[in-house]
Amino acid sequence: MRALREVPGRLDVERVRKDFPILRQEVHGNPLVYLDSAATSQKPRAVIEAVSRYYEQDNANVHRGVHLLSERATQAYEAAREKVQRFVNAAHAHEIVFVRGTTEAINLVAQTYGRTRVRSGDEIVITVMEHHSNIVPWQMLCEEKGAVLRVAPMDDTGTLLVDELERLIGSRTRLLALGHVSNALGTIHPVRRIVEMAHRKNVPVLLDGAQAVPHLAVDVQALGCDFYAFSGHKLFGPSGIGVLYGRSELLEEMPPWQGGGDMISSVTFEKTTYNKLPYKFEAGTPDIAGAIGLGAAIDYVRGVGVDAIAAHEHDLLTYATEALREISGLRLIGTAKEKASVLSFLLGDVHPHDIGTVLDREGIAIRTGHHCAQPLMRRLGVAATARASLALYNRREDVDALVAGLHKVREVFA
Amino acid sequence: MKSELRDLYQEVVIDHSKNPRNFRKPEGANRSAEGINPLCGDEITVHLKLAGDVIQDIGFQGAGCAISKASASMMTAALKNKTKAEAESLFERVHSMLTEGPKSSVNPEELGKLAALSGVWEFPVRVKCASLAWHTLRSALAGSGAPVSTE
Known part of the structure; x- marks a missing residue:
């Protein structure tokens, strides 16, 4: 078994698969082929065990008790924060705020940074490819403040038109918020260049990294972004935990969001002094087990190797793209040059839901629908797409199963 | 093909989804309602030409999966020249049939072509697809004008 990882830096997919207990099952009498990791990823045993070990051995509230368990829980929770800090190369651990997920991270920024900085007539710039979670919080803010939401366009391949984006950023722009990787199309945006461009105009940038962290090495200092948000559950960690990275200076200036325990230094009925970073933004008992599980997920990803994962997925994406292109009547949606391992497609005039149902009976799990990106679907002129998304535990056989399944779909709707 | 799939995608269903009947806004339509399935973004509008209590004409427009389209198509075919009460009864x-499957007291055979939807109950996530047109019909009959949602 140990000899399996022979080539250094190369991902041994069969060995990786053994780490994911859920993959060893049948669905409708067929081996499970899980191609929906962009919706949520599966969890390695190391994560599942870290969560149960915490509940079995260390469970206590954090930052409060004088007793040993509380000390252990606090230590493990803060250790998870440091793992996240190193994972995204933040300058300080206190720049890492634990939240429920990407959605909550973006809402936090909209409700604190946004509400104090945005005034009537100001503008927030996003792109046409955003997930609803990076549209609606800004719409709500704009509605409250009388501000304007501007939307940067893309071309027909799903490539962001960066020049057009640049033109939208003006003197009234208070924030640029965009995905690092498009969830529906897989497009990887040139975010480093975009951040530089926005900063030249003194506009801060929030990156939604939900779809990026499972696939690419992320270095928030190299990217230069002001905020970076992602979810644990797409990174092989538990659901219910996520991360907001924010530059210290900005987080310091921002008012707290939710009030409650843990976010205070002292409370009297006359006045409350807020806690320091990051606790100012972590009111109430946090998802301690989730944070620990996320820490374990990060350990796991680093153990396999971020670069090895990226290389494996790139190889798989190339293989899958070629295989799908050979299916007659199949149209890939999203063919940007720089892509993560997401394949959105249409098959003839078969509705994606029908594709999904037939594939499910073959044991193949894909996502069908609008991918929480209805404005993007409208831009593409489609109601929905089918989406297969690949992760580190997928192999060429999974792609072959998908292709065979799609031929079954064609038979049913011939 | 697997038997449950054959139950779901019966020939009649495929035929109605590919060649939907009454896929139009009938002339003189005086009632309509919009239905959406937020889960998938499917949208349908059901149009009625009501004369007193009688559905003189009925049609639908919109985009959807094979199940929702076929269900809407078969519904319009079944309801032409039926009374509101008959339409309500057929809805029930x-x-x-869609939600209870074999436990239902309804014998699919008495529903004519609509019996082709009797396999849908085996696919719980698809029940909403099949019932969207029917809920929308109800809204059009009630004349409330409020869009219907499956959620």
């Missing part, structure tokens, strides 16, 4: 029986 179809709904029971």
